[in-house]
Amino acid sequence: MSEHPRRIVVLGSTGSIGEQTLEMVRAHPDRLMVTGLAAGRNSQRLAEQAAEFGVDLVALADETSAERFDETVTKPLVGPDGICELVESAEADLVVCAISGVAGLRPLMVALEAGIDCALANKEPLVSAGRIVTETARKSGARLLPIDSEISAIFQCLRGEDPSEVEKILLTASGGPFSGLSAEELQEVTADRALDHPTWQMGRKVTIDSATLANKGFEVFEVHWMFGVDVRNIEVVVHHQSIIHSMVQFQDGSVIAQMGLPDMRVAIQFAMLYPERVSNDLPRMDLAEIGKLTFARPDTERFPCLRLAFSAARAGRSYPAVLNAADEVAVEAFLADEIPFMRIPELIERALEEHQAFETHTLADVEQADAWAREYVRGLL
DSSP states (O other): OOOSOOOEEOOOOOOHHHHHHHHHHHHHHTTTEEEEESSSSSSHHHHHHHHHHHHEEEEEOOOOHHHHHTTTTTTOHHHHOOOHOOOHSSSSEEEEEEOSSSSGGGHHHHHHHHEEEEEEOOOOHHHHHHHHHHHHHHHHHOEEEOOOOHHHHHHHHHHSSSSSGEEEEEEEEEOTTTTTTTHHHHTTTTTHHHTOSSSSSOHHHHHHHHHHHHHHHHHHHHHHHHOOOGGGEEEEETTOOOOEEEEEEHHHHOOEEEEEEEEEHHHHHHHTTOOOOOOOOOOOOOOOHOOOOOOEOOOOTHHHHHHHHHHHHHHHHTTTHHHHHHHHHHHHHHTTTOTTTTTTHHHHHHHHHHHHOOOOSSSHHHHHHHHHHHHHHHOOO
C-alpha cells in the first residue's frame, strides 16, 4: 500500500459507473481520494458529490446545466474544453473514464498524453481510435486499466502469463434481455423493455447496446487493442448466467476463466487499486446455489450488430469510427421512440456500406469519419 491515498478523477461521475466508483472510494478512504469530478447534465447530483468528497474541481459538459450548478459548492468548468482542463489541473494518479460515447475520447487523450493512468469504462474511444489511444499510452508510459467486466476478466486471466502463448480469447456475453425472442418479436421491442437488462445495472446507452449485441462487438475492439490479440482469435460465447466474465485459451489447450457475481464494483475496485487485491464487503459467489452454467453460440442473424462490429474490426481504417458514430445516433433515435429496435442494425449497416473508408492517423481523421457517419444516419432518419 502506498503512503498516500491514490488521487482519482471521475469522468461521468453521476452515471452508473461513476456512482459505483464513488461507492468504492467510500469503502477505501485510506487508499483513495477524489480530486476532480465531471458530469454531463446532472448538476444537482454533481454538486452533492463535490460537497461530500470536498472536491473543488468539477466540470459539466452542458452550459445550461452549469448555470444551474450550486456555486456555493464551487464554480464548474464548462463543456468539452472544461472537462479536458479539469483532467490537466486535478493532479490525478488515475482518471476513471466513464463518459458515455465518443465524447470521452478527448479527455482520455489529455490524460494519457500527460502520462496519467486511465481506468477505462467506456468502449467508444478504443472502437473509434484504438491505435491512436494505445500508441499514446505506450509513448507516455500511462497504463490503460479496464473497468469493463469482460475486459477486466481477460486482464486478470493474463496476469503472469506470456501473451505469445495465447491462442484465443473467449469473450462471454449474457445474450441480453432478448436472446429468446424470434426475429418477428424483436421488431416489437420497446425502449422500456430494452432498458431492463436481466443481470447488469448499466447506463441507458450501454444497456441498449447490450440488447443489440453491439456492446459485445465493441468489446472485440477493446480486446484487440488492449491485449494485441488478432480479431480472428477472438470468439464470442453466450453465457446466460454472467458468472464467467471471460476466458483465455492458451496454445496447449488450457483455458483460464475469471468468475464472480455480475457486479461492476469488483472490476472497478480492481482497476482503481491495481496491482493490489484488497478485501471488501461485496457479495460472494455460491456455485452450489447457482447450480449450472450454460453456453451457446451468438445468433448474428437476429443480432446483426455483432457481425457488423467484427466486419468493421477486420476492415479497419475509418470503418470502426463510422460503426461507433452510426450506433450512437441510432440508439439515441430508438430511445426517443423515433425508430423501431431492429432499425438500429439497419442504419449501422447502411452507413458502413456507403462509407468511403480512409486511414485514421490522427484524432482529426477519426472526428471526420465520426461526423460523416452522424450526418449520414441523421439523413436516413
